[in-house]
Amino acid sequence: MSYQKPGLLSKHYDELFNSLPSLETKTIAITGTTSGTGFVAANACGKLGAKVILLNRPSERSKKGLSDLIAMTPNGNFNQVDCDLQDFESVRLAASELESICPEGIDVICNNAGVMALEDIPTKDGFDVQMQTNHLSHFLLVKLIFPLLQKAADLRGEARIINHSSIARKQPKKVLEAKYLEKKGGNLGGNGSSMFFGGARWLRYNQTKLANAAFTACLHEKLNAMGSKVKAMVAHPGLAETDLQSTTVKDGGMGKWITNQMMKTGQSREDGALGILRCIADPKVKSGQFVGPGMGGMFTAMKGEAHCYPLEEFYDNPATKNLLWEKSCEAIGEKFEIS
Numbered sequence: 001m002s003y004q005k006p007g008l009l010s011k012h013y014d015e016l017f018n019s020l021p022s023l024e025t026k027t028i029a030i031t032g033t034t035s036g037t038g039f040v041a042a043n044a045c046g047k048l049g050a051k052v053i054l055l056n057r058p059s060e061r062s063k064k065g066l067s068d069l070i071a072m073t074p075n076g077n078f079n080q081v082d083c084d085l086q087d088f089e090s091v092r093l094a095a096s097e098l099e100s101i102c103p104e105g106i107d108v109i110c111n112n113a114g115v116m117a118l119e120d121i122p123t124k125d126g127f128d129v130q131m132q133t134n135h136l137s138h139f140l141l142v143k144l145i146f147p148l149l150q151k152a153a154d155l156r157g158e159a160r161i162i163n164h165s166s167i168a169r170k171q172p173k174k175v176l177e178a179k180y181l182e183k184k185g186g187n188l189g190g191n192g193s194s195m196f197f198g199g200a201r202w203l204r205y206n207q208t209k210l211a212n213a214a215f216t217a218c219l220h221e222k223l224n225a226m227g228s229k230v231k232a233m234v235a236h237p238g239l240a241e242t243d244l245q246s247t248t249v250k251d252g253g254m255g256k257w258i259t260n261q262m263m264k265t266g267q268s269r270e271d272g273a274l275g276i277l278r279c280i281a282d283p284k285v286k287s288g289q290f291v292g293p294g295m296g297g298m299f300t301a302m303k304g305e306a307h308c309y310p311l312e313e314f315y316d317n318p319a320t321k322n323l324l325w326e327k328s329c330e331a332i333g334e335k336f337e338i339s
């Protein structure tokens with residue numbers, strides 16, 4: 001038996017899309033647009049008139065993603081920039097390209113790309129492949145393009161930094177641990193694949209999604225303290241039918257049978273993108289909000305309309321925020337001062 005996407009129908013996407021304002025004056029950068037929620041968000045932003053920057057690692061998938069977006073929105077302004085989140089050098093090159101192709105500044109950076117429950121392997125920089133892809137490279141990217149976000153905020157009134165977290169941020173302990181942010185890739189527990197009983201692949205994924213939420217809490221606090229017009233927000237997609245599960249099944253992180261059963265309880269990739277789309281484009285979303293289909297436990301936040309909630313105490317606390325910031329700066333090898 002193989003894993004087959006169930007082909008879930010969207011229930012809320014059209015209504016949300018139709019409620020969003022024109023994005024004609026905006027430059028919007030999104031990581032991971034070859035499939036899933038990033039593809040949906042890029043397409044929506046293109047249709048709403050934004051200049052859309054697609055930050056992807058070079059591949060046949062990224063070429064196809066770009067040509068599909070152009071086919072779906074022929075008058076869209078799509079710009080592909082190579083950015084491999086497993087590689088800090090690639091992120092640095094992407095940031096300098098953004099500086100030259102976005103003299104107008106960047107209104108939105110949506111840190112969407114992610115991988116889930118992959119093997120315990122290090123990146124070439126020595127970090128866990130999941131933590132570097134999902135959080136550390138996004139931390140570096142935001143640090144490097146921060147002046148472009150400030151420029152857009154000064155010129156057009158605001159800019160937004162958006163992280164993409166998950167229900168997994170709560171599993172199982174809700175405590176961020178330093179070792180997952182350290183140069184210990186390949187030595188972080190091995191390849192146990194039990195999602196509910198402490199499989200190490202999942203513990204590492206959970207930590208990355210907790211880091212996404214904690215990064216938002218740090219940014220919001222620092223930006224708010226200086227009265228910045230740059231805002232920080234975080235979304236989660238519930239359980240969305242994207243390529244994430246297919247990739248994880250192929251890597252051995254999820255069984256085919258369980259994935260087939262579980263995904264029937266999820267939602268379409270379009271409905272999964274509601275949270276990031278509201279963060280990108282909805283004027284009602286404020287800095288320091290968490291946007292998604294509910295904030296309850298594993299089984300109560302899987303699907304539905306994306307609502308705004310406050311950040312949660314288990315990462316929005318001084319100890320977690322200090323740990324996240326210090327360890328992330330140590331990992332990228334530079335300070336990130338917001339002042």
Ligand SMILES: NC(=O)c1ccc[n+]([C@@H]2O[C@H](COP(=O)([O-])OP(=O)(O)OC[C@H]3O[C@@H](n4cnc5c(N)ncnc54)[C@H](OP(=O)(O)O)[C@@H]3O)[C@@H](O)[C@H]2O)c1
Pocket residue numbers: 031032033034035036037038055056057059061062083084085086112113114115116133134164165166167236237238239240241242243244245247272
């Ligand atoms: N789907 C869900 O149920 C669910 C639930 C909770 C949270 N999320 C989060 O939602 C976000 C989007 O995932 P998705 O569900 O839309 O999955 P997806 O369809 O697999 O999309 C993931 C995207 O990330 C990109 N990516 C992976 N590794 C990369 C790298 N090294 N450099 C640059 N891009 C990279 C992929 O590009 P390639 O083509 O290069 O692989 C792809 O475009 C992730 O952060 C995920 O953790 C998803």
